[in-house]
Amino acid sequence: MDFKQFVGVLRRRWLNVVAIIAVSLSVASLLVFVVATPKYQSKSTVFLSVDVRDTTDAITALYFAQTRAAAYADLASSEELSHRVIDALDLDMTPAQLSSAVSAKVVETTSLIELTVTDTSARDAQTINDVLTDQFTRYISELETPGGSSSGEPSQVTAQVTDKASYQPSQVSPRIALTLVVAGIIGLLLGIALALARELLDRTIRTADHVSEITDAPVLASVGFDNDMGTAPLLTDLGGFAARTEAFRLLRTNLQFIDLDNQPRCLVITSAVPGEGKTMTATNLAVALAQTGRNTLIIDADLRRPRVATTLGLDPAIGLTTALIGRTEIHDAIQVHEPSGLHVLASGAKPPNPTEILQSRITQDLFNRLRASYDIVIIDAPPLLPVADTSVLATLCDGVIVVVRHAATTRDQVAEAVNRITQVGGRLYGVVVNMVAKRAIGSYYYYYYEETAPAGKNSSAGGRRRL
Structure with a gap:
């Protein structure tokens, strides 16, 4: 099938394409506006610094801090830390549920840890993230203090909050515009596929x-x-x-x-x-x-x-x-x-x-x-x-x-x-x-004129003819 034939198929089957696009957009709209629950996020940033007196030089200290940052990022969604946040806020959820709403990542080539909390409420996400950040820095301090928090030894790694928990009123999920665009593209492709399939199967x-x-x-x-x-x-x-x-x-x-x-x-x-x-x-x-x-x-x-x-x-x-x-x-x-x-x-x-x-x-x-x-x-x-x-x-x-x-x-x-x-x-x-x-x-390959003259109504019967 060449391009001209392909265009001809689309001209004849355009209703199929439009119908599938409409169905795709309808399903996407149903998922976005009815089924899916809006989700909001709050982000904060924690900086890990190293006491250079305990290291040979600054480069080694930076590498050490980056290594620790990768390890502590995994602790952000730990069950222990989730327990502390739940107790502090008296949340009606399990540690596993809170852990699934928390994510942490290390900013590349730095010792910055970005904490993200996702919730169905923008304000609740900010509140939880605020407490999480506070508990997270304390948890790091406890782990870095030799002999526990009662010891007088200084910690090797210090956690400091550089960006407090943000308030973002715009939902991050579902992404309405993106979802509808993707649904439209999928519908277009499926519609074209249906049109081609019907054309190939159509023997009329x-x-x-x-x-x-x-x-x-x-x-x-x-x-x-x-x-x-x-x-x-x-x-x-x-x-x-x-x-x-x-x-x-x-x-x-x-x-x-x-x-x-x-x-x-x-x-x-x-x-x-x-x-x-x-x-x-x-x-x-x-x-x-x-x-x-x-x-x-x-x-x-x-x-x-x-x-x-x-x-x-x-x-x-x-x-x-x-x-x-x-x-x-x-x-x-x-x-x-x-x-x-x-x-x-x-x-x-x-x-x-x-x-x-x-x-x-x-x-x-x-x-x-x-x-x-x-x-x-x-x-x-x-x-x-x-x-x-x-x-x-x-x-x-x-x-x-x-x-x-x-x-x-x-x-x-x-x-x-x-x-x-x-x-x-x-x-x-x-x-x-x-x-x-x-x-x-x-x-x-035949083309006709539009009717421009009024129609007559005179189809009455007549008589008979002799051979």
Whole structure:
């Protein structure tokens, strides 16, 4: 994956990254502001000096003092010293608890010992450190006095307080700003990792490159997701500059360049699985072709779940099946969608054996007659994977257009659909990617105008046409 692809993944999966960052910051905030107990520190400094009369020179005395300082620093958290502080302040804690709150370190290359006391109260930390420092210097004096404190011998090492216990009102733990920054960075890294993992595991169609991995057939158009699809499904319901209208104009135009030597006159519109929007694509493509003045017919060959007539506001009861069984003449079965001038052959009554009907000789003859009577015939076919109907239709027409749903149809499903078309000797003209999110339109290299004209509402039904 190169940098451009990486950026593309982040653009498509930015919600995942933001969500993980938000979760990380929320957890960190919970720990900082609710779970964690604020801690405060007080510091003091003790200086150890050596009586040079007992040493050979000052350098040796300094080394001796530094050595003693390292040893006495460990005594700062001793149980004996903790007992003395607890007794002096009458603290309600054990020596082990106090020892864990006390730390001491020797300032590098010196004989200074820095004492630190941590507590949940800044004032208590200062008070404890003040008493600790006092007891610490006395404890050193006792240890350095030969024969105990009652002896008259001077001590070899003297402890003096240079910095008294400080009062620091700012908490040292938890460090809110640092914690939130670290949580944000961790969330960012986890979010990017999740985005990359989902991208690698995601097998749905999201870009034109995904289509090209499956077939050499081009992406003929990408139709953006439209919230108005439910109330204005047809191009005749939209303004001339609507994004969906422009998408089908592009599809209509691209059909002219599919085969310059043999312009297609009969097209099957299908999908891999149900719910991809193939009926709306077939219907609107037919409307777009009819609006140019071409003599266009759409046939609802989805004999299992017919929807073309209902979408156009026409009668679905009379159509293909009623004409095939001789209950009505074909010219009486064809209806006209007045707003667009599109001719419509509905499915008619649902048969118990759709595949056998489509395979029959009478159906092939009817399709050949219709193909010869119109400039172009659009056939709305069932999905390829669930049933074999479309494989039959693919052999009766010039070519097939497969509709896939952006971020829903998997590459495996599309690959299997393409394989079924090629197995029967059908020709795949191209792919239409449907319901594309606005931010992903550029992934298919098509750009649409914003709608600037008011939409019309005139999708009423019309009469019928005779052959």
